[in-house]
Amino acid sequence: MxxxxxxxxxxxxxxxxxxxxxxxxxxxxxxxxxxxxxxxxxxxxxxxxxxxxxxxxxxxxxxxxxxxxxxxxxxxxxxxxxxxxxxxxxxxxxxxxxxxxxxxxxxxxxxxxxxxxxxxxxxxxxxxxxxxxxxxxxxxxxxxxxEAFPFSKPDKEVPILLGEWWNDDIVDMDSQAFLTGGAPGDSDAYTINGKPGDLYRCSSNQMYKLEVEQGKSYLLRIINAALSKELFFKVAGHSFTVVAVDASYTKPYETDVVVIAPGQTADALMVADAPPAASYYMAALPYISTAPSPPPRPSFDNTTTRGIVRYEPAMPSAASSRPVMPAMPSFFDNDVAHRFFTSLTGLLRPGDPTVPLHVDEHMVVTFGLGVAACEASQLLCNRSRGATAASMNNVSFQFPTKKSLLEAHFRGEKGIYTSDFPDTPPVFFDFTNPAVNVNPALQSLWFTTKGTKVKKVKYNAAVEMVLQNTAILGIENHPLHLHGFNFFVLAQGFGNYNATSAVKSYNLADPPARNTIAVPTGGWAVIRFTANNPGVWIMHCHLDAHLSSGLAMAFEVENGSTPETTLPPPPPDYPRC
Incomplete structure (x- = not known):
């Protein structure tokens, strides 16, 4: 060792x-x-x-x-x-x-x-x-x-980590899915701080409990750690004031529901102002944005995880009565999800980064599912149909096997990757039209090419990306996460991106800053960031099965002109392949 x-x-x-x-x-x-x-x-x-x-x-x-x-x-x-x-x-x-x-x-x-x-x-x-x-x-x-919070100091801070649970071994399931060219099966439960809650078998004593005092405020630090599901989160009898997302402050946003995609975080103030004679369920259930074409909709884990908010000192009536359950959104409520995400605005403080107004690199990046030829090691894959292969601009990302991208970049080693990720898709078509799945003339669009391609940018370049979902093999709200940077979310909408109309809606004054964006179902989003961090940084879907299927790309950011803007060498204990 x-x-x-x-x-x-x-x-x-x-x-x-x-x-x-x-x-x-x-x-x-x-x-x-x-x-x-x-x-x-x-x-x-x-x-x-x-x-x-x-x-x-x-x-x-x-x-x-x-x-x-x-x-x-x-x-x-x-x-x-x-x-x-x-x-x-x-x-x-x-x-x-x-x-x-x-x-x-x-x-x-x-x-x-x-x-x-x-x-x-x-x-x-x-x-x-x-x-x-x-x-x-x-x-x-x-x-x-x-004391330096840009909002009222809470009386207590509470991490709320939302997750998924599988009865079967998830590593074995993933290995089997690779062999067949598919994806792992649905989870068996959702969890709050690792506990599923009383709606699941043998779980009445496995519930997260939050004790609160009347009139005090609580900062809920909500994290979606699920592998594959966006989630709706509510607490019965209580509302929230969202004050930050992805460790970036927002202008206070009042809501009774938090919508959160895998990888995202949300800081929400909650005042304990409900009648203390009762106790209250906190609950999370999935937001299912998948709209396959043609139907039916794929199966999903349609269960609900619950915890309890209990007032202290406890009152006899609270102990003897059933906790109040919040009215949850429908699994398929796109309107609630879109309203939450588009209502967030950034809180700009002195010294904070601002939106770059001049853009050096313009990119239009389509992303979604498709098919590719089965690999030799996918022994159970249907050779005539191929394997599920996600992609960005029709490149299904392949992870290198001999050396990390960053080390190859640092050492100038050839043959590990190429710096030719395309700025635009190979073909422009009606991206979100479900006809792509039933019109034989369009089925050539299903097929992707595999490769390890990165987008090379100069240090401090301003990058704008139009992220466009496609309807190939189904439409879904994909959470895209960028390593190494925050980005500003300038605009988002449904259907195909139209530059003429979309530019008029850009928020260049107070857009939210994020590291993970849930691009609307069958829609688009526009983000901008400044590439002021030299190295190699992956951008990928945070639905885990889509990452392993190739829904990723990477940025290769060149060094700046000074020692302070140059990537140093790896540490002595850097792992070797």
């Missing part, structure tokens, strides 16, 4: 002045954990014997060091979702993009500074489907403490 640090978790702070940053140090030991869910014992992969894993708390400006010891039977990486990784791309984590995986009985120390970010992010495995159980919250507080 590689030389690793002691396994104690500790925090070291070097305080020269009150405003100075700290070095926050943790050890993650990843291994097997036996848990009982839905009447069955299941061995899962977990961090430090916990599900969800440990919550990391830091302040803006701190340096975080996480020593990862891999005692699991799988190759593993950890991604610090939403962290910019300024000049520390070696610690970003996606397997074969910024590093080779950490092999069993080996270790790696993730080291990076947290600069210019505050709010709720999270960490998760970024190899295979291990993030189903390997995940946790990452909370970044203002450097000067919670």
């Amino acid at each position: 590689a030389q690793c640090v002691p396994i104690l978790v500790f925090v070291v702070a070097f305080l020269r002045f009150m405003a100075d940053a700290a070095v926050v140090e943790h050890t993650f030991r990843v291994g097997n954990l036996t848990v009982r869910r839905l009447c069955e014992n299941r061995v899962i992969t977990a961090v430090n014997g916990r599900l969800p894993g440990p919550t990391i708390e830091v302040h803006e400006g701190d340096t975080l060091v996480v020593h990862l010891i891999n005692d699991s039977p799988y190759n593993l990486t950890i991604h610090w979702h939403g962290i910019f990784q300024l000049l520390s791309g070696w610690a970003d984590g996606p397997s074969m993009i910024t590093q080779c995986p950490i092999q069993p009985r080996n270790c790696y120390a993730y080291r990076f500074n947290i600069t210019g970010q505050e709010g709720t992010l999270w960490w998760h495995a970024h190899s295979s489907v291990l993030r189903a159980t390997v995940y946790g919250a990452l909370i970044i507080r203002p450097r000067n403490g919670t």
Whole structure:
């Protein structure tokens, strides 16, 4: 086994002045954990014997060091979702993009500074489907403490991690799906902080409980850690004020429902102002945006996870009565989802980044499902029909196998990837018209090509991407996540993007900043970002089956002209393939 640090978790702070940053140090030991869910014992992969894993708390400006010891039977990486990784791309984590995986009985120390970010992010495995159980919250507080929040200081902060649970071994399911050219099956439950709640078998004592006091305020740090489902989240008798998404502050938005896609976070203030004589369910159920063409709609896990909000001191009536259940949206309520996402606006504070008004790189990127020829190792794949293959601009992304993209980029090694990801799709057609699935003349559009292609951009270039969903093999709301950057969401809508009309709706004043966008079902979105972080950064769908099917691309950002804008070499313990 590689030389690793002691396994104690500790925090070291070097305080020269009150405003100075700290070095926050943790050890993650990843291994097997036996848990009982839905009447069955299941061995899962977990961090430090916990599900969800440990919550990391830091302040803006701190340096975080996480020593990862891999005692699991799988190759593993950890991604610090939403962290910019300024000049520390070696610690970003996606397997074969910024590093080779950490092999069993080996270790790696993730080291990076947290600069210019505050709010709720999270960490998760970024190899295979291990993030189903390997995940946790990452909370970044203002450097000067919670008094610096741009909203009323809450009385308590509460992480709410929403997840999925499978009775079967998810790694085995994923392996079988690859062999057949398909995708893993539906989950068996949704969870709140790892617990499914009382609507599932053998789960009445596996409910998350939040105790509140009348009149006090609670900052719910909501994270969607599910592999494959966007979710509606509500608390009966209570409303929310959304004050941040993806660790970017928003103007206060009042709502009774939070809509959240895999990979996204939302900070929502909740005042405990309901009658304390009752208790209240918090609940989450899936938002199913899939609109296949032709019907029927694919199956999905149509269950609901619940927790309880209980007032303290407890009143006898609350203990003896059934908790109040919130009125949940329909599984298929596109209107609720679209209204939530389009109602968010950014809160611009002095010194915050602003929307780049001059654009250096214009891209139109179509994305969705398609088919490709079966690989030789897909032994059970239907050779005449092919395998499901997702793509961006008709390129189905293939992960390298010999060396990570970032190391190949740093060393100038050829043959690992090509820098020719296309700026536009190969063919412009009626992207969201379901006729593409029934008109024989259009079926050639189904087929994708596989490749490891990146888009090369100069340091500090302003990039605009029109993200256009297609109707091929079904229409769906895809959450697209960009590593290494936040982007501004300028506009979004349904149907085909039309530049003439869309530009008139661009929000260049106070757009929300995000790292993951749920592009509307059968629609489009426009994002902009400044490529001010040298390295290689993947952009991919956060529906896990779509990532493994190829719905990804990467940006290769060149070095700047100074040492401060140049990617340093990898650390000494950088994993090797």
